[in-house]
Amino acid sequence: MVRPTDADAPPAATPRRPSTGTALVSQAAPAAVVAAVVALALTALSGAETYARLGLPDPGAVVTYGLPVVRALTESAAVVTVGALLLAAFLVPPPGLGWLSAEGYRAVRVASWSAAAWAAGALVTGVLAVADAFARPLADVLTTSTLGESVTGLPTARIWFLTAGAALAVAVLGRLALSWGATVGAFALAVVGVLPAAFGGHSGTGTSHDLATSSLALHVVAAACWVGGLVAVLAHAAVGGAHLPTALGRFSTTAFWCWVVLALSGTVNALLRVNPADLTTSTYGLLLLGKVAGLVVLGVFGATHRTRTVPEVADGSRAALVRLGGVEVLIMFATIGVAVALGRTPPPEMTDAPPGRGEALLGYAVDRPLDLPGLVTAARPDLILGSLAVVAALAYLAGVRRLRRRGAEWPVARTLVWLVGCVVLLVATSSGLGRYAPAQVSALMIQQVLVMTVVGPCWVLGRPRRLLALVRPETSGGPPGPGAWVAGLGRSRLGRLLSSPVGAVVVFVGTGWSLDVAGLVDVLVPGQAGRLVMTAGALGAGCLLARVVTDGAVAVGTRVVVLVVTAVAQAGLSAVVVSSSRVLGGEYWDRLGLAFVDRPADQVLGGLGLGLGVVPLLALLLSARTRSDVQVSA
Structure with missing residues (x-):
């Protein structure tokens, strides 16, 4: 009888790794419960105070305590969504994209x-927000008429x-992708999808609400990418995902900049909402x-990850990542709970005088006409687009510096033209022109023209x-990087x-005509989010047009035709606005009530400003006729 040997023994069963969904749920579910419990506990300390200070009746425990719990769970689902998509799109994208x-x-x-x-939670939160706004029990607002009217008449809902x-x-x-x-x-x-919540609550009202909402928008996006990204990376590690060192390294860089944005935007928002003396004397x-303490602790965790966890993962060990990351996720979600409770707590009463009608709408006062010195003296920062201009300039200069350190040359003319675009964007959004753009149609149109016909072409x-x-x-063997992402989006x-000639013309011409003639100005100008969409759309349209006009793969004749068509359309738009008897956005301007502005004359000035956009287009036309290799990679 032959005795069995170790070689004949059946192989040991390999431990089965959890699925991606199971790993994400195991990471996110307990953390979401922590967020909900923290929000509930902290709201219980100030729930009655909120209604009492507003002189409203108590709507009942379901609304008072159900709203923060549901909102915390909803925001938890939102960050998990953002993080999972961040992982798939940028941390470990597929080879070849x-x-x-x-x-x-x-x-x-x-x-x-x-x-x-997330969608289901947002719906429930919206219904609870209606009951909260009316200070009525939930059963009283669960009617079709009440909810229908709330969609149009109640901003929070x-x-x-x-x-x-x-x-x-x-x-x-996500099901179709x-x-x-x-x-x-x-x-x-x-x-x-996470941005609408930034334009409501305490930050959407009162003086300086333009700065408050912009800072909060940056805050919530940075938080969603940081918190959700960490959950996704931990789940990726738990299932033994490929390219974990690359994913963790990319996320570590992302997390650092998210922390910086969170710290800066949170500081701005806090200074606008509470006096330093009230920090220790008010709920x-x-x-x-508490949020500040959480951010500091998370910063320490982030530094530990960069100095210890990333190298260990590169060496093949995942223990520290899972251990530290799991604790970090719990702290992050607890901070979400604190943020939800903060949104339910009224800030201390400020002693400033009540704002006037114009200041209440804009967030700041506009009490005299804009003049040339006012471009500097009346400057007001745009925390989103102004910051974009500064970051774009610094990032470009850092890239040029790194390139020259390697001994490679980069044309000075390209650097200068890029910086000109950054400076013009900063002037258009954060000087006196940016301050007056929401108050005068002339300033608004000049702003849009500068962004569309100067910044876009300069950046291209x-x-x-x-x-x-x-x-x-690009390096072989790893997931595609930023250079490949840009090329992949273009393909x-x-x-x-x-980016086709027809597409660029349609976008460029359609942007101007839809805003100024089709009436979108009336819809977008009254809200800060709408104005941001306008300016971002103008920038995108200008970049698309310049990309086509400077593309060596497009025939010179086609590029010339594209520019001639757009220049004629821009001149025609200018003529239509100048001669129109209808004041664009008239109802909004009337609500501002700026006595020093002659609206019809101001619109004529704005139409003439649109006509000035033909000048940089003609300069671009000269470039299109004389240059055929601007975008040819060499």
């Missing part, structure tokens, strides 16, 4: 389920219903200090894509359509 890998596919499907939970719509769209797109391009679209939509101030002629490819060359179906 084509079809998703199996891991990316699973992450996107998890994002689809969490987005569905409208914000949450818009959020629910965006989350539902992400859920549907099979490619990297669709995943990037879903991620962008998810980021947009709002104490909660704010600076060739940032080429600079990025040289500074961050996508939507990218090819928009």
